[in-house]
Amino acid sequence: MSLIKCDSLSKSYGSKLALDSVSIELKAGAPVALVGPNGAGKTTLFSLLCGYLLPSAGSVTIMGEKPGSTKLLGQVASLPQDATLDPNLSLLTQFTLFGTLQGLSTKQAKAESLRVLSLVDLADVAHQKPHSLSHGMSKRASIAQALIGSPKLVLLDEPTAGLDPANAKVIRELVRSLSGNITFVISSHNLDELEKLCDQVLYLDMGKLGQSVSIQENMTDEYLTISMLECEQEQFIAAVEALKGIKSVTRKQENEFSIHYSAEAIRDLEVQLFTLLSQNGWKYRALLKGRTLEDTLFS
Known part of the structure; x- marks a missing residue:
């Protein structure tokens, strides 16, 4: 069964066609890169995959289910580029809340929160609020939040944008280490970084799928x-x-x-x-x- 399948998927905002008859079929495995200029339709595609938007035409399924289906609860996670955590709650408090929303007990959710914070080397600041963290630490915390519940598909939008080289390397190594169990789809303008992480590269331009390239075959x-x-x-x-x-x-x-x-x-x-x-x-x-x-x- 395909992890992601889009068949002539389109999305319009009024008279503007943001996504134009995109057909993709992806299997679980190595990270996949999604590239293209600003306004190409990358964020719209991510929103459709998450179930935040409904297609104007065509169809999309994830693991055979429609995006937003209760059967996908905890199986799909997304990190928008400008995502922020609640500044009034500690990391542990809000991560525990996110875990309970996925059906975990409070005890399980707390343990899961500490697990994902450990993955990004932030377990020692679990009781701190986001405003006390550096930019790099905040980005790592946001990525940890997307990993709660061990989803099978994680969509990352510019995960290393604005980060110093050390923090960017931490995130690359994290993605690489988890890729055996999680399929990451990464949207980024940093082609050098994607070349290090991904095999398949999808190129969107003006809402159309222009190319699908395998780096290994290249x-x-x-x-x-x-x-x-x-x-x-x-x-x-x-x-x-x-x-x-x-x-x-x-x-x-x-x-x-x-x-x-x-x-x-x-x-x-x-x-x-x-x-x-x-x-x-x-x-x-x-x-x-x-x-x-x-x-x-x-x-």
């Missing part, structure tokens, strides 16, 4: 992406293109190049590249098998 034997520290760009491109089996070398941005080659004609490209770099005194920052997510979506 890591083919026909592309390499290299980021250089020092080199003369035109000389570098000419030198690499002169190697046997190279189809093209394209500069994607400052000192980053995509190399398209024939895997049958050149089987030791990495070795030849390192030799070339050594001969010319060029230094590189990173070498990536395949193409970057940005390159795949927008080239």
